[in-house]
Amino acid sequence: MPLACIERYAGSVRTAWVVALRQAAFLRCAAVTLAGISFFFWGLRTFLDFVEMRTGCRLDDPILALLPERDVSAFIFLIIYAGAFIVICFLLPRPWAFLFALHVFLAMQFIRAVSMYLTPLEPPVGVIPLHDPLIFQFVYGNEAKVKDLFFSGHTATLMVFLLICRRQRILRRTFAVLTVLVGCLLLLQHCHYTIDVIGAVAMAYYASAAVDYAWLKLGMPVDKAYGIYSA
DSSP states (O other): OHHHHHHHHHHHHHHHHHHHTTOHHHHHHHHHHHHHHHHHHHHHHHHHHHHHHSOOBOOOOHHHHHSOOOOOHHHHHHHHHHHHHHHHHHHTTOHHHHHHHHHHHHHHHHHHHHHHHHOOBOOOTTOOOOOOTTTHHHHHTTSOOOOOOSSOHHHHHHHHHHHHTTTSHHHHHHHHHHHHHHHHHHHHHTSSOHHHHHHHHHHHHHHHHHHHHHHHHTTOOHHHHTTSSOO
8 A cells, every 4th residue: 555655646746747847937937946046055155154254243032041052953953854855745746836945945045145144143152053964064064153043044944844835734733833843942952042033934934925926926826836736
């Protein structure tokens, strides 16, 4: 039975992408998306190095003052990568939804870069740097970064997952719980201020709304973006 389910799933993925790749509008959208992703990764390390070298201000955070410092990196990234796996499995049979999700992620990252540029901050007292076991060396250059603060990219990423799957009740509730959990774990790690975590939820919502509006204005298939249809 599990093998039959996997075969049906693989068949639905293959059929959906064959149909999508025959559509000129989809190919144009995919090309723009690929260019955006390439630009993002091209400039990411340089930008984070710039943020790390700046002098900023340290905020008084009464909530952090009540929390002991604990290294919970393993739990944070376990949740994030498990969430990413679930979302990718959900999106693969839905090519247009896959592109929409990438657009929301890129919009969120752009807003985050602007926010970090405008709000130079020193890390909280007692900060324990996060250690991502998969992309640490690729993104951070094998050096811990502790000043990429406002807003929390990890919290925002899970919020993006929630927004992408918001029409699927079980997934929506699952990601709501995971978003809150990761936000709390980040505070326990003392690698973000409380405002970073709260702001991430709002900014992720804004990124999703902005892409939603842009797709509507450009005549893109927003109905397919939320996985109502598979192609």
